[in-house]
Amino acid sequence: MxxxxxxxxxxxxxxxxxxxxxxxxxxxxxxxxxxxxxxxxxxxxxxxxxxxxxxxxxxxxxxxxxxxxxxxxxxxxxxxxxxxxxxxxxxxxxxxxxxxxxxxxxxxxxxxxxxxxxxxxxxxxxxxxxxxxxxxxxxxxxxxxxxxxxxxxxxxxxxxxxxxxxxxxxxxxxxxxxxxxxxxxxxxxxxxxxxxxxxxxxxxxxxxxxxxxxxxxxxxxxxxxxxxxxxxxxxxxxxxxxxxxxxxxxxxTKDKVEMLEYEMKQRISGLEGLKSQFMVSGNGALSTAQEIFLDASEAKAITVGYKQSLQTEIDSLKKWFQTEITNANDLWQTSKSDAQYWGEHLDEYEELDALASEEVTKHSIVIEPVEEYEDSLFVLKTLEEELDNVLKNIEKAIESQVILDEELAKYLF
Structure with missing residues (x-):
């Protein structure tokens, strides 16, 4: 088939x-x-x-x-x-x-x-x-x-x-x-x-x-x-x-992560078809340049797919983090307003002490969660940078084979 x-x-x-x-x-x-x-x-x-x-x-x-x-x-x-x-x-x-x-x-x-x-x-x-x-x-x-x-x-x-x-x-x-x-x-x-x-x-x-x-x-x-x-x-x-x-x-593929996976599989399928073409023209064998080109192109297809998926996740998380940071600040302001209402006989420092006695502090509600969000985002950004470096190395490998076999240039993506 x-x-x-x-x-x-x-x-x-x-x-x-x-x-x-x-x-x-x-x-x-x-x-x-x-x-x-x-x-x-x-x-x-x-x-x-x-x-x-x-x-x-x-x-x-x-x-x-x-x-x-x-x-x-x-x-x-x-x-x-x-x-x-x-x-x-x-x-x-x-x-x-x-x-x-x-x-x-x-x-x-x-x-x-x-x-x-x-x-x-x-x-x-x-x-x-x-x-x-x-x-x-x-x-x-x-x-x-x-x-x-x-x-x-x-x-x-x-x-x-x-x-x-x-x-x-x-x-x-x-x-x-x-x-x-x-x-x-x-x-x-x-x-x-x-x-x-x-x-x-x-x-x-x-x-x-x-x-x-x-x-x-x-x-x-x-x-x-x-x-x-x-x-x-x-x-x-x-x-x-x-x-x-x-x-x-x-x-x-914008905002459609499932399509990124489909696109990656389609490219790999295309490379398999290209390999078959090369095998026919080479009497059942691949040249060294063709073999390295195909392996590197498959690695590129997979890495590009992961990078695009990661970028989509980062964009979604940025929006979510910003919403949560806004919610955290709103919650802290609401907590202080409630303390003022119920503790109208207290001064500001006494109100904050009363909140802290119930473990309601700016650190627990705002600073700590925001630090966790930022740490998570940093990990994702670091992974994205690593994938960028991997892609650069893969593309260099592909380009080096195209120099040896100009026919391969038409199959670049």
Whole structure:
């Protein structure tokens, strides 16, 4: 099973808008890599348009033994037919935008649970049928826009046993349908998400992906993009996506510690793919420069991830410390005011002595806690400085290998 980069997965998803014929091969990377063959084309009355791609051409009409030989399947759910096609494809535009898109937008905005539009239901039946007819296959599901909703719903509507055969779900620029799912469907979606099998890519500059927000549950792990601003249509059609040298999407990781870990794993995965490329070109062997470069780059990916996580923690702690320092000072002022109220017959020094007899002092309430906060912050800052030094040494090691092999320069990050 090939581990595709984000850029390759976007290219796979883009194929859902092609007009394929049955038995036609599906290829990516300038036709260098074959995903499989179109074995089924769906064009249902609900408006669902989808492709079933098998590792070898094996249609549903094939004998059971042949269908049992299929090991890997990709299901592509097509998004809405463009409004600009209303004259040529009036029926498709009506089914997509009126019967399904508008209906689901209303249900998502009102959190209406348990009933979805016809196209989502038929898409779920498509996936169930694929799993039934190809009993030994592992399945990946892709969808963009309305196709994303179809894919989200299809994987969520599976039985527990069938869900175990989902290899991955990749949903792009579609609304968040989680609130419309039943409790049993949410259980399946949550289970697949917790296993890291479902990924929901969202470019926040696109107006179509509604229903997302801080802490809101969704089908899949949210992949928030650090995108560039382009025109409305292009924004929706992956036009704002940006990638690193390994084909991984650039992420909006601000205040999202879990995304830093994901980003680190993606970079390490990219390095593993690069190592495979080097091994092929080197007849199964790595040059010394390549080996040191790969090891140092992996160390850099891990260290950068830790440093970014640490910086996020430091920023959060600074805010918390400042709040606690303010609270401590307020508490001390309140304690003194209470002492003045209840001990109006005492002078200031007697009031402070009375507070101290109950171990209420400026030292215990303000000075001591503040010193602890500052000590903790100092430890974190020291660790951050140490990581900076480690990074500098790693980058020097990487640069020294690039001097020996200029080809490596293109893989710097």
């Amino acid at each position: 090939k581990n595709y980069s984000d850029e390759e997965r976007v290219e796979i998803a883009e194929k859902e808008y092609r007009d394929y014929k049955e038995k036609e091969p599906v290829k990516i990377n300038d036709n260098k890599n074959r995903i499989g063959y179109i074995s089924q084309i769906n064009n249902k009355p609900t408006g669902e348009q989808s492709f079933v791609i098998t590792d070898n051409y094996v249609p549903l009409s094939a004998p059971k033994k042949e269908r049992e030989s299929v090991k890997e399947i990709t299901v592509l759910y097509r998004g809405s037919t463009g409004i600009d096609k209303i004259k040529e494809q009036t029926g498709d535009v009506y089914k997509d935008w009126v019967v399904n898109d508008s209906d689901m937008a209303h249900k998502i905005s009102t959190s209406k649970q348990g009933k979805v539009s016809p196209q989502l239901t038929s898409s779920a039946e498509t996936l169930k049928n694929v799993l039934k007819e190809y009993p030994n296959a592992q399945v990946s599901v892709y969808g963009h826009s309305l196709g994303s909703m179809n894919g989200q719903y299809a994987v969520s509507d599976l039985s527990i046993d069938d869900s175990k055969r989902i290899m991955g779900g990749y949903f792009f620029q579609g609304p968040n349908i989680y609130d419309t799912l039943t409790y049993s469907q949410r259980y399946i979606a949550d289970s697949l998400t917790s296993l890291g099998k479902l990924n929901n890519y969202v470019d926040g500059k696109d107006l179509i992906p509604i229903g997302y927000g801080d802490g809101k549950p969704l089908v899949g792990r949210l992949i928030p993009l650090d995108s560039k601003k382009v025109g409305f249509t292009s924004q929706h059609m992956w036009g704002g996506y940006q990638y690193d040298v390994f084909g991984n999407v650039l992420l909006d």
